[in-house]
Every structure is written in structure tokens, then in C-alpha cells.
Amino acid sequence: MTVEAHTESLALARRGRxxxxxxxxxxLSGGAVLLVVAAIGLLVEEVVSNAWPSMSKFxxxxxxxxxxxxxxxxxxxxxxxxxTLVTSLFALAIAVPTxxxxxxxxxxxxxxRLRAPIGLMVELLAAIPSVVLGLWGIIVLGPxxxxxxxxxxxxxxxxxxxxxxxxxxxxxxxxxLVLTIMIVPIxxxxxxxxxxxVPGELKQGALALGAxxxxxxxxxxxxxxxxxxxxxxMLGFARAxxxxxxxxxxxxxANRAPSSLFGQGGAMAAWIATQFAGTATSxxxxxxxxxxxxxxxxxxxxxxxxQLIVRRIGxxxxxxx
Amino acid sequence: xxxxxxxxxxxxxxxxxxxxxxxxxxxSTTTVTxxxxxxxxxKVLVGAGSTLVAPLLxxxxxxxxxxxxxxxxxYGAVGSGGGIDAITAKSVDFxxxxxxxxxxxxxxxxSCVQIPWALAATVATYNVKGVPNNxxxxxxxxxxxxxxxxTAWNDPAITALxxxxxxxxxxxxxxYRSDGSGDSYVFSSYLSAVSPTWKSQVGAxxxxxxxxxxxxxxxxxxxxxxxxxxxxIGYVGISYIAADSLNEAVLKNAAGQYPQPTTGAxxxxxxxxxxxxxxxxxxxxxxxxxxxxxxxxxxxTYAIVPTASSKASTLKAFLTYAISSTGQAFGLPLGFxxxxxxxxxxxxxxxxxxxx
Amino acid sequence: MESLATLAALAAVAxxxxxxxxxxxxxxxxxxxxxxTKLPGVDPFGRxxxxxxxxIVGTVVITGVATAIAVPVGVLVAIYNAEFASxxxxxxxxxxLNLLAGVPTIVLGVFMFGLLxxxxxxxxxAGSCGLAMVIVPVIARSTEExxxxxxxxxxxxxxxxxxxxxxxxxxxxxxxxxGGIVTGTIIAVARAAGxxxxxxxxxxxxxxxxxxxxxxxxxxxxxxxxxxxxxxxQFAQQQAWAAALVLMVVVLVGAIxxxxxxxxxxxxxxxxx
Numbered sequence: 001m002t003v004e005a006h007t008e009s010l011a012l013a014r015r016g017r018x019x020x021x022x023x024x025x026x027x028l029s030g031g032a033v034l035l036v037v038a039a040i041g042l043l044v045e046e047v048v049s050n051a052w053p054s055m056s057k058f059x060x061x062x063x064x065x066x067x068x069x070x071x072x073x074x075x076x077x078x079x080x081x082x083x084t085l086v087t088s089l090f091a092l093a094i095a096v097p098t099x100x101x102x103x104x105x106x107x108x109x110x111x112x113r114l115r116a117p118i119g120l121m122v123e124l125l126a127a128i129p130s131v132v133l134g135l136w137g138i139i140v141l142g143p144x145x146x147x148x149x150x151x152x153x154x155x156x157x158x159x160x161x162x163x164x165x166x167x168x169x170x171x172x173x174x175x176x177l178v179l180t181i182m183i184v185p186i187x188x189x190x191x192x193x194x195x196x197x198v199p200g201e202l203k204q205g206a207l208a209l210g211a212x213x214x215x216x217x218x219x220x221x222x223x224x225x226x227x228x229x230x231x232x233x234m235l236g237f238a239r240a241x242x243x244x245x246x247x248x249x250x251x252x253x254a255n256r257a258p259s260s261l262f263g264q265g266g267a268m269a270a271w272i273a274t275q276f277a278g279t280a281t282s283x284x285x286x287x288x289x290x291x292x293x294x295x296x297x298x299x300x301x302x303x304x305x306x307q308l309i310v311r312r313i314g315x316x317x318x319x320x321x
Numbered sequence: 322x323x324x325x326x327x328x329x330x331x332x333x334x335x336x337x338x339x340x341x342x343x344x345x346x347x348x349s350t351t352t353v354t355x356x357x358x359x360x361x362x363x364k365v366l367v368g369a370g371s372t373l374v375a376p377l378l379x380x381x382x383x384x385x386x387x388x389x390x391x392x393x394x395x396y397g398a399v400g401s402g403g404g405i406d407a408i409t410a411k412s413v414d415f416x417x418x419x420x421x422x423x424x425x426x427x428x429x430x431x432s433c434v435q436i437p438w439a440l441a442a443t444v445a446t447y448n449v450k451g452v453p454n455n456x457x458x459x460x461x462x463x464x465x466x467x468x469x470x471x472t473a474w475n476d477p478a479i480t481a482l483x484x485x486x487x488x489x490x491x492x493x494x495x496x497y498r499s500d501g502s503g504d505s506y507v508f509s510s511y512l513s514a515v516s517p518t519w520k521s522q523v524g525a526x527x528x529x530x531x532x533x534x535x536x537x538x539x540x541x542x543x544x545x546x547x548x549x550x551x552x553x554i555g556y557v558g559i560s561y562i563a564a565d566s567l568n569e570a571v572l573k574n575a576a577g578q579y580p581q582p583t584t585g586a587x588x589x590x591x592x593x594x595x596x597x598x599x600x601x602x603x604x605x606x607x608x609x610x611x612x613x614x615x616x617x618x619x620x621x622t623y624a625i626v627p628t629a630s631s632k633a634s635t636l637k638a639f640l641t642y643a644i645s646s647t648g649q650a651f652g653l654p655l656g657f658x659x660x661x662x663x664x665x666x667x668x669x670x671x672x673x674x675x676x677x
Numbered sequence: 678m679e680s681l682a683t684l685a686a687l688a689a690v691a692x693x694x695x696x697x698x699x700x701x702x703x704x705x706x707x708x709x710x711x712x713x714t715k716l717p718g719v720d721p722f723g724r725x726x727x728x729x730x731x732x733i734v735g736t737v738v739i740t741g742v743a744t745a746i747a748v749p750v751g752v753l754v755a756i757y758n759a760e761f762a763s764x765x766x767x768x769x770x771x772x773x774l775n776l777l778a779g780v781p782t783i784v785l786g787v788f789m790f791g792l793l794x795x796x797x798x799x800x801x802x803a804g805s806c807g808l809a810m811v812i813v814p815v816i817a818r819s820t821e822e823x824x825x826x827x828x829x830x831x832x833x834x835x836x837x838x839x840x841x842x843x844x845x846x847x848x849x850x851x852x853x854x855x856g857g858i859v860t861g862t863i864i865a866v867a868r869a870a871g872x873x874x875x876x877x878x879x880x881x882x883x884x885x886x887x888x889x890x891x892x893x894x895x896x897x898x899x900x901x902x903x904x905x906x907x908x909x910x911q912f913a914q915q916q917a918w919a920a921a922l923v924l925m926v927v928v929l930v931g932a933i934x935x936x937x938x939x940x941x942x943x944x945x946x947x948x949x950x
Contacts, residue, residue, distance in 0.1 A: 022843045042792065127931075131921075238779055307775055
């Protein structure tokens with residue numbers, strides 16, 4: 001019998017002595033848990049019920065319609081969904097290799113003395129408030145893109161439709177880059193933890209067999225942590241999809257098909273941020289809640305998926321160890 | 322052990338239900354409790370809406386606080402669309418909008434009155450390197466620009482209107498309001514009046530679907546974007562031109578003249594259109610040719626107030642101050658001429674309708 | 678390959694450096710006593726003047742109320758998981774916290790708008806509640822971690838002496854873990870101070886006067902930055918950079934202090950083993 005259980009049974013034996021403190025703590029702490037559950041439940045209820053007028057009027061057609069017109073009271077989210085996907089996936093495409101490389105650097109390649117400071121700097125990058133990043137995006141990044149980067153891309157890669165528009169300070173490319181800066185620290189710190197968790201014997205074994213460091217990484221470390229990396233990428237994706245503020249500041253607010261990265265577009269979260277305070281009709285407000293429902297579904301599904309992957313790894317590691 | 326567990330679980334569940342019930346009851350029903358009722362202070366008035374009138378309201382805020390009334394006005398410049406929405410939801414004491422309420426909005430607002438409390442204009446502004454101030458444009462040309470049909474500054478349509486000006490081949494970037502905007506309403510109404518293509522493709526509203534260009538929030542956002550983008554053209558409330566040293570385009574009015582948007586030109590538009598519609602709105606856009614000096618994109622801007630409000634007396638006092646000569650005097654440095662006497666009379670009658 | 682990885686790491690550090698440098702270089706000249714002591718105003722032409730005293734006070738109040746709500750809830754949730762929950766329930770609670778942490782903050786903003794603003798008018802309390810939902814998972818997670826670090830020998834010893842569970846928790850475990858809880862709180866506060874979306878629809882219509890009343894809408898630094906970032910006037914843009922500098926200092930100091938404190942707490946607890 002553990003000490004705890006023994007003590008408990010002794011306590012029970014002392015009949016007539018109510019353990020008021022324990023009951024109070026259990027009620028309080030359990031109440032806190034129920035409060036959190038209630039808050040999440042209320043969140044879903046409130047968002048869905050406010051979205052209901054729009055959901056019942058437009059149904060699944062909301063996801064395929066491209067019209068967003070407050071005059072005719074017709075709303076559809078297709079261009080916004082496309083804009084969200086384009087900016088988030090492009091940001092992921094740049095951020096994930098960068099972040100994994102940083103994770104490798106911090107766990108394997110960096111001299112020991114540098115690991116803590118550079119690790120700290122990567123985490124500080126995550127701590128930058130998104131509104132500050134947006135401010136930087138408008139005033140520093142935007143003009144840079146408009147006068148140097150985009151014209152260069154247009155001159156050299158203009159045959160690709162993505163780089164075919166007219167250079168502009170605000171637009172999808174600005175949003176992509178700002179999102180990249182946000183995703184990198186998340187994925188980097190998770191990959192660093194993952195690489196550090198690879199059992200030393202496996203790494204040493206590969207090196208002892210004559211593999212170069214890169215071969216060891218590619219052949220041993222990455223396969224070991226691949227599931228975790230997938231989870232990290234999913235979390236990065238969820239972050240990018242959910243970012244409203246910085247994207248709203250730089251994306252140019254247009255309900256248009258995202259055909260060129262130089263053009264303006266709309267992303268769901270940013271659309272809510274710019275339109276919500278000034279909706280002209282109640283159906284418009286309801287449609288913005290509908291966007292919030294879509295965002296909630298995406299974030300919950302992605303997070304849940306990432307959590308399940310993490311749990312499965314944990315279980316596998318548990319049995320292996 | 323199990324008895325304790327059960328007791329604890331019951332207590333926690335009861336508590337949680339109580340909390341949830343308490344929160345749930347305030348859910349999404351739009352209760353018409355007075356806003357800020359926690360401070361049922363009638364020394365505070367909260368308003369929201371038009372960015373066009375925001376600079377004037379800022380002057381009134383400062384001055385009215387110093388007056389014997391000593392009332393604090395808090396105003397959120399969220400755009401006319403937002404102002405209408407806020408006053409409909411009764412989350413503010415008054416709304417401000419350059420666009421009058423549509424019939425649906427008027428029904429939703431439940432007996433609100435709209436009171437024109439300032440006279441102003443929306444001005445087309447542009448930023449093109451090497452091009453001086455007061456470029457001449459016409460409504461149809463501006464419509465074509467915002468429709469994406471005219472894409473370069475040296476397009477024949479523009480050069481024909483400005484023979485003495487050397488226009489570069491810079492690409493035109495139209496900049497519009499992405500939020501619910503009274504200036505958008507005035508701009509799109511004017512374009513609908515003078516360009517049949519615009520009317521059929523886009524129409525007039527506080528949030529038109531612009532086919533091309535960059536969307537910015539609030540007048541300040543458009544002004545900032547125009548300032549920062551070479552080759553851009555946008556539309557802003559008149560006070561933002563002088564405040565941010567922007568160029569102003571001069572538009573051809575129905576009489577064929579190109580009046581600058583001075584207080585005289587705006588006042589001329591106001592005196593040409595004297596009919597007040599039954600809902601209290603007056604449209605000054607594209608006045609008839611008889612008003613030779615009128616600026617064609619002038620507009621009244623309205624205070625939208627509920628006829629039944631817990632702050633009725635404070636509201637009435639403030640509105641009376643706003644339309645008085647003291648209040649209107651603050652408009653002059655901003656480019657707003659004072660309200661015509663007939664409108665002041667009409668307003669006074671409307672203000673009297675506000676009761677508790 | 679190794680050089681690419683190194684390059685990537687240096688690129689990340691470079692971007693961080695660029696952003697901090699921009700904020701410092703543009704914000705520092707705009708820092709002045711006026712910024713902290715004057716209220717926002719306008720000149721007769723409608724141009725903004727003055728300072729952001731009301732928003733600085735507002736940020737303190739809003740963040741303070743959010744922390745006051747989130748810390749008890751987060752710590753209690755962690756205690757429940759550590760003491761009373763079966764492993765499966767604890768797992769479920771942790772999953773729920775992670776899901777809450779993943780909810781986009783703009784969704785929290787419209788939630789709080791519907792719940793606490795409609796019919797009531799904007800108020801800082803609604804914003805604080807939104808922020809509290811953002812930071813409860815942070816505090817709960819870090820508290821749970823540090824509670825787990827407390828050696829079980831301490832707990833068992835206390836209970837062997839006859840103390841109840843709650844007594845043990847309050848007089849033995851929590852005091853040992855308090856360093857970690859404070860650390861988690863510092864990190865959470867730094868995070869909350871920088872969030873904009875939960876405040877955008879709940880406390881954006883604020884007065885230009887200083888107020889400590891959370892029942893009214895109060896100004897806040899993130900909103901000052903957000904609104905000023907789109908303004909054309911040089912004054913407003915400089916004010917945005919100055920506010921960004923103040924916010925960055927708060928956030929970075931909080932993040933660094935949190936990191937250092939957590940290392941120190943860990944070492945202390947290790948010594949207690």
C-alpha cells in the first residue's frame with residue numbers, strides 16, 4: 001500500500017472528523033475545470049448561434065460562393081478561404097524547412113555555448129506581439145517589397161503567374177512573409193525539442209557506423225521524429241490560419257481571387273478583424289460569425305490532430321523505453 | 322471515499338450550472354438596456370461612426386467638456402457603417418454616419434432620428450510623382466479608373482482633361498475604403514449618378530464591392546496609403562486633405578465647372594438642394610447645373626439618435642450645442658461650412674422628438 | 678547541409694534583430710515624458726497630438742484584471758489535475774486546455790463581444806475575460822509542470838504526519854512551487870499585454886481620459902499601435918513606434934525574466950530533492 005493510500009485509510013478510520021479542507025479544495029479546483037469547460041462550451045454556442053442566420057441562409061454554398069456584397073446581402077467565403085490557404089501554405093513552405101534547420105542547428109550543430117542564447121532569441125521571436133509585427137510589416141517591409149523585392153521577382157520570375165501582378169506594398173506576399181516570421185519560432189522550438197529527444201545511442205550508433213552528421217540526421221534523426229514534425233507543422237498551420245491582426249494590417253483587404261502574390265486579397269481571420277466593427281447589415285455580421293465558425297473548426301481539427309499524433313508518439317516512446 | 326467524491330461532484334456541478342446559467346442569460350439577445358448603464362452617469366455620452374466628422378467631434382469633445390454642461394464625449398471613429406450598427410445594437414448613445422439609414426436599417430434601429438449636424442464633402446485625392454495639385458477629372462473618368470478600365474496616369478482620358486500637365490505612365494492604384502464608410506457611400510453615389518456603367522456594375526453603398534485596388538480602413542488608412550503609394554488615387558473626407566497635406570482632384574460639376582472643394586463650393590451645393598426627404602436625409606451629390614459653383618461630392622453628415630433614450634436630456638443639449646453657431650464654428654478650419662438656417666430649424670424640431 | 682542549417686538559424690536571429698532594431702530606432706526618438714503623461718488630443722485641423730497616458734493605464738488595468746481572473750483558475754485547474762484527477766481525466770483536461778490555447782484570438786474577440794458587449798456597451802472587463810481565456814492554458818500548463826517537479830517525498834512526508842491533502846497542498850506543495858507559478862504568470866502577463874484581437878471589439882471605443890474602471894472601455898497599447906499604424910500623420914506613426922517600443926520592452930523583459938526564473942526555480946527544486 002502506498003503511503004498516500006495508507007494515510008487515507010487512517011483518515012477514514014477517524015470517523016466524525018470531516019476533511020473539510022480536502023472537500024473544499026476538490027470543489028474549488030474541480031469548479032475551475034468545469035469553468036474552463038463551460039467557457040469553451042459557451043464559446044462554441046455563442047459563435048454558432050450568432051452564425052446561424054447566415055449558416056441557415058447560405059448553407060454549404062457559403063464555402064463556394066465568391067460574392068461578398070453588403071448591398072445585395074449576399075455573402076460567400078470562397079476567395080477568403082483561398083486567400084487564407086495561399087498565405088498560410090506559402091508561409092509554411094518557407095517556414096518549415098527554415099524552422100527544422102534551426103531546430104537541428106540548436107540541437108546538433110551549434111557550439112554548446114551558443115545554444116542557449118540563440119535558442120532564447122528564437123523564442124523571443126515568438127514573443128513579438130503580432131500587432132508590432134504588423135506595424136513593421138506596413139512601414140518597413142511593405143516599401144521594401146514594393147520598391148525592391150517584388151520588381152526583382154517580377155523581372156526575373158514574372159512568367160510564373162504568382163509573380164505576375166503589379167508590385168505593391170500591401171498584399172498577399174506581405175502577409176505570407178509576416179506569417180512566416182510567426183510560424184518559424186513555433187516549429188523551430190518543437191523540432192529542437194524533438195531532435196534532442198532522439199536517443200543518444202541511435203545517433204552515436206549511426207555515427208559509429210561511419211555516417212556523416214548529415215547522413216545521421218537524414219537517416220536516423222528525422223525519421224525518428226517525423227511524426228512529431230508533422231504535429232509541429234500542423235500547429236504552425238493552425239497559427240497561420242488564425243492570425244488576424246498582423247495579416248489585416250498588410251494584406252490589402254480585397255475579396256479577390258489570390259492569383260498573384262503581389263495582389264491584394266483577403267484571409268478569413270483578417271476579414272473579421274477589418275469588417276466586424278462596421279458591418280452594414282445583421283446578415284453581414286452573422287456571416288462574419290460564420291467565418292469564425294470555420295476558423296474554429298479548422299483550429300480545433302488541426303490541434304486535435306496534432307495532439308493525437310503527440311499522444312501516439314508518447315505511447316510508442318513509453319513502450320519502447 | 323466514494324461518498325465524499327459524490328458530494329464534491331454534486332457541489333461542483335451545481336456551482337458550474339449556476340455560473341453557466343448566469344452567463345447564458347445575457348447571451349445573444351439584443352437587450353435595449355442603456356449603454357454604460359453601470360455608470361448611469363449622464364455626464365458621459367458614447368458615440369461611434371463616421372471618420373469624416375471625427376475631427377469635428379474631437380473639437381466638440383474638448384470644447385464641450387469645458388462648457389458648463391461638462392459632459393465627456395467618447396467617440397469611436399469606426400466608420401459610418403459601424404456607427405449605424407452600433408446605434409442599432411444600442412451599444413452607444415449616438416451614431417454618426419455620412420450615409421443616411423436605409424429603410425431596413427431604419428426599421429432595425431427602432432424609431433431613430435437622423436439629424437444632419439455638419440456639412441462637408443468627400444474629395445478625390447491622388448499621389449503621382451511630378452503631378453501638381455488640383456488635377457482635373459470627371460466623374461465618368463474616375464468611375465473608369467475605379468472600375469479598372471483606365472490603368473495608367475497618362476491615359477488619353479486624363480491627359481485630355483489636363484492639357485498643360487505632363488502625366489507619367491505610372492500605373493494607377495485605386496485605394497478604397499474596406500470598412501462600412503459614409504465616404505464610400507458619397508463616392509459611389511456620385512459615381513452612380515454620373516456613370517451608368519458604375520451604377521450597373523457596382524452601385525451605391527457604404528461597402529461597395531470595388532473590382533480593383535487596395536482596401537484600407539477608415540479615412541486615415543486611405544490617406545496613409547495614398548501618401549505612401551506613388552500613382553495612387555483615393556477618396557477622403559475633406560478635412561484630411563489639409564491635415565495630411567494631400568493633393569485634391571477637382572471634379573467637373575453638372576455646370577461644366579471645376580470648383581475646388583472650398584467651403585463656398587460646398588455651401589453652394591447645399592443651397593441648391595433644399596428638399597429634406599421624409600426620413601430626414603438630404604442628398605447633395607451631383608447637384609443640378611443651375612448651381613454653377615457647387616462642388617459635386619458634397620454631403621451632410623448625420624447624428625443618428627434613438628427617440629427614446631435614458632440620456633435624452635444630455636443628448637438634446639449636446640446636439641443643440643453641435644448645430645449652434647459655436648459648434649459649427651469649429652468646422653471652418655476643417656473645411657466644413659456652417660449648416661444652412663433651414664437645416665438648423667429642421668434639426669431643432671427633430672431634436673425636440675428625443676424624449677425618455 | 679550544415680551550413681544551410683546555420684544560415685537558417687542566423688536568418689531567424691537576423692529577422693528578430695531587424696524588427697527589434699526598427700522598433701528601437703523609430704520608437705526611441707518618439708519616447709518623451711509627454712507620451713506617458715499627456716492624453717490624446719487634436720489640433721484645430723484634425724491632426725492628432727498629445728500622448729497615450731490613458732492607454733498605458735488602460736493596458737495595466739486590462740492586463741491586471743485578466744491576470745486576476747486567469748491565475749486562480751489556471752492554478753486550480755493544475756491542482757485538480759495533479760491531485761484529484763485520474764490519469765484519463767487529467768489527459769482529457771490537458772487536451773481541452775491545448776484546444777483552448779489553439780482557438781484563434783479573433784474568435785475569442787467576437788465571442789466576448791456577443792457575450793458581454795451587446796446591450797451593455799463596450800467595457801474593458803469583456804476584453805480582460807477574452808485575455809484570461811488566452812492565458813489560462815499557459816498558467817495551467819506551467820503550474821502543472823512545476824507541481825510535478827515538487828518531490829513526492831515532501832508530499833508523502835506531510836501526509837504521513839497527518840496533514841490533509843489540502844493542507845499539504847497549501848502549506849507544503851504550493852510554497853515550493855510558487856516560483857514556477859510566478860514564472861508562468863510573468864510569461865502569461867507578457868503574452869496578454871500584447872494581444873490585440875480580444876480587445877478589438879470589446880474595448881476599442883475608449884475615452885481620452887484616464888480611467889481605472891473596467892466597466893468602461895479603456896485604451897490599450899496594442900490598440901494604440903493597431904489604430905496608429907494606419908494613420909497618415911507622422912506624429913501618429915511615431916506614436917505607434919513608441920507604443921511598440923514600450924510594449925516590446927514589457928513583452929521581452931517578461932519573456933526573458935520568465936525564462937531565467939524558470940531555470941532558477943528548476944535548480945532550486947532539484948536541490949530540494
